[in-house]
Amino acid sequence: MFDGLLHEIEKAPIICVFRHLIPDADALGSQWGLVSWLRLKYPTKKIYAMGRHVGVKPEMFPAPDVVEDDTICDSLAIVLDTANSKRVDDQRYSLAKMIIQIDHHPLHETFGQKKYIFEHRAATCEIIAEFLESVVVKPLPKHIAEYLYMGLLTDTLKFSTNNTSAHTLRIAAYLAQSDLNFSKLNEEMFSVSSKEYKFSNYLRTNTIIEPCGLAYSFVTLEMMEEYGVSANDAKERITDFGGVRDFEVWALFIEHNENGRRFFNGSLRSKSIAVNDIAHQYRGGGHRNAAAVKECSKEEALIIIEKCCLRIKEAKHNDTV
Ligand SMILES: [Mn+2]
Incomplete structure (x- = not known):
């Protein structure tokens, strides 16, 4: 189901990871989950988290990177959780050599050369976790599992929406192997001022x-x-x-x-x-x-x-x- 994705990642010396405007925890969680894993796995590649908008819970996600146009031109752009091109936070994604879309939105627009769209997945984080599970056998480092779990929690409203499936829960179980603190994560995500x-x-x-x-x-x-x-x-x-x-x-x-x-x-x-x-x-x-x-x-x-x-x-x- 992820045919060619790892190959494109391995080929690219520079990877810019984009997500949508006004990012929610699925957009940010999938972005930082993927970026953190790529940085760990490929320390010699240049990996950037793109975006200008600060989204929800700014204290829980790092600030995006500042990247020059030239760098984007030489990069592989991976656009996450974004159904239409206008919603990509930082329209310079279109400068990239190659664009890959990874998303779970229905009624989406095609704007990349390759796309991995799975409408039945409850969150983009579910898709990213599934991809990582297919390439990493052992549990993910805790901070990466946390980012992805936060996206699952938000997009499924704590595993209560219609699109929560056996697969979603299986992926949650995979992430849970990384020693997640559920009560702390829930409190951080949902407590209010x-x-x-x-x-x-x-x-x-x-x-x-x-x-x-x-x-x-x-x-x-x-x-x-x-x-x-x-x-x-x-x-x-x-x-x-x-x-x-x-x-x-x-x-x-x-x-x-x-x-x-x-x-x-x-x-x-x-x-x-x-x-x-x-x-x-x-x-x-x-x-x-x-x-x-x-x-x-x-x-x-x-x-x-x-x-x-x-x-x-x-x-x-x-x-x-
Ligand atoms: Mn989403």
């Missing part, structure tokens, strides 16, 4: 609940300012809506300001209904039950809500006939 805790209270009280089973909330720049939370932290609180029996779909829209232009980026989640094709129509995409929309006006966001409501009603109707 008291500011975020208070912000969650705000969100819960200001959630709009549609009778069809859809819950949503808008978070304005002013709200984030008042509670002292960043857009990234605010976005993470989408998990507060999970685990409510009556919610089929839930959405959180976070306001951004780019050069005076204000718009909302939204996260859509569902229990079972597909939401990624709706997200796709609004400059976004993602997984069947976890997707994102970009740069929406409030009016557009409300249309998205309406479309999701319609879909819930259709699904309920199909269930009863």
Whole structure:
């Protein structure tokens, strides 16, 4: 399944590893898992972790490398966890001699010469761990296993999403052989600051609940300012809506300001209904039950809500006939 991947890695004297914008722990975990392993295995090669955005949990992942254009031109670029070319953090990936995509997103775009896309894998970290397991027999060094395990935890919401499989758990078991401290990793990944805790209270009280089973909330720049939370932290609180029996779909829209232009980026989640094709129509995409929309006006966001409501009603109707 990884035909030719090791060969390309062995051939390349320089390897630049990219991931998506606003990286989550799957993007960062797969990037740093792979980069750390490559550095250990090939000490004479030049291996770089690319990207300009700082993502979630900046204290848990090293800062990206600063790399010149010329270096990228001579390199093999490996792009992780990124469904479309526009979302690659640092568009200079396109300068590379050879581009390889490794990802688990459905509805992806092809922008590399080689691709290893496995839609049924729950996380890109699952794919990277599987690749490393196929080339390294013994347990991975602890820090590498930790990076990969963190991506598994986030993308599967602690092994609770639909795409968690026997394979995911087998890979988790492989990583666990590296003496992982599960409680410490969970605490580092999911504990919140008291500011975020208070912000969650705000969100819960200001959630709009549609009778069809859809819950949503808008978070304005002013709200984030008042509670002292960043857009990234605010976005993470989408998990507060999970685990409510009556919610089929839930959405959180976070306001951004780019050069005076204000718009909302939204996260859509569902229990079972597909939401990624709706997200796709609004400059976004993602997984069947976890997707994102970009740069929406409030009016557009409300249309998205309406479309999701319609879909819930259709699904309920199909269930009863
Ligand atoms: Mn992912």
